[in-house]
Amino acid sequence: KAGVTQTPRYLIKTRGQQVTLSCSPISGHRSVSWYQQTPGQGLQFLFEYFSETQRNKGNFPGRFSGRQFSNSRSEMNVSTLELGDSALYLCASSFNSATYEQYFGPGTRLTVT
Amino acid sequence: DQQVKQNSPSLSVQEGRISILNCDYTNSMFDYFLWYKKYPAEGPTFLISISSIKDKNEDGRFTVFLNKSAKHLSLHIVPSQPGDSAVYFCAADYGGSQGNLIFGKGTKLSVKP
Numbered sequence: 645k646a647g648v649t650q651t652p653r654y655l656i657k658t659r660g661q662q663v664t665l666s667c668s669p670i671s672g673h674r675s676v677s678w679y680q681q682t683p684g685q686g687l688q689f690l691f692e693y694f695s696e697t698q699r700n701k702g703n704f705p706g707r708f709s710g711r712q713f714s715n716s717r718s719e720m721n722v723s724t725l726e727l728g729d730s731a732l733y734l735c736a737s738s739f740n741s742a743t744y745e746q747y748f749g750p751g752t753r754l755t756v757t
Numbered sequence: 758d759q760q761v762k763q764n765s766p767s768l769s770v771q772e773g774r775i776s777i778l779n780c781d782y783t784n785s786m787f788d789y790f791l792w793y794k795k796y797p798a799e800g801p802t803f804l805i806s807i808s809s810i811k812d813k814n815e816d817g818r819f820t821v822f823l824n825k826s827a828k829h830l831s832l833h834i835v836p837s838q839p840g841d842s843a844v845y846f847c848a849a850d851y852g853g854s855q856g857n858l859i860f861g862k863g864t865k866l867s868v869k870p
Contacts, residue, residue, distance in 0.1 A: 648800065679860075685862075686846075686860050686861065686862035686863060687801070687846060687848075687860035687863075688860070689858055689859075689860075734800050734801070735800075736800070736801075745803050745806075746803060747800075747802075747803070748793075748799075748800025748801045748802065749800050750798060750799050750800050751800055
């Protein structure tokens with residue numbers, strides 16, 4: 645079974661730009677969560693989508709948004725990029741929203757200059 | 758304010774010996790705890806979990822202990838193997854779904870042959 649895939653793996657953007665990251669969950673998984681990992685803050689939950697609906701949202705500004713498609717693929721968007729948005733963005737999928745056994749993708753490394 | 762703390766950023770252990778990774782939490786409402794392992798350039802991998810109604814959960818070489826009165830949990834790896842060298846994240850949840858996972862900042866374990 646193929647794992648969680650994230651594209652692109654690496655991205656360099658400048659301040660003020662916007663970026664869209666993509667995540668394809670494991671086949672059959674309907675829940676997708678997004679996390680931001682930075683050296684200072686560790687892994688922080690961004691949001692979770694289940695059956696195209698946002699179920700939970702972390703404590704991030706409105707510049708961070710996401711969506712999920714009918715095939716469970718998910719995208720997250722960051723608008724008006726700031727230097728502090730430089731991070732590893734991880735996507736995780738699970739069969740449903742009630743299980744803790746998430747499977748993580750390799751992440752997208754975003755660098756904002 | 759960190760609700761889940763891993764106070765040791767790194768730990769070095771000899772192959773064959775026991776590795777003990779520690780995690781403290783502040784929120785008594787947390788009812789589920791998880792450990793993830795992360796290799797470089799890969800996403801975290803679910804390792805083991807424990808519900809707040811238990812004080813111990815074992816899976817092969819990995820055992821997680823939960824001390825609710827001390828708000829402390831630990832992961833024991835016995836015997837440690839060089840392949841266990843990775844960053845270990847402790848996570849906690851109280852929302853009944855993965856969307857509310859709070860992660861620690863991780864402990865880097867190095868197992869020396």
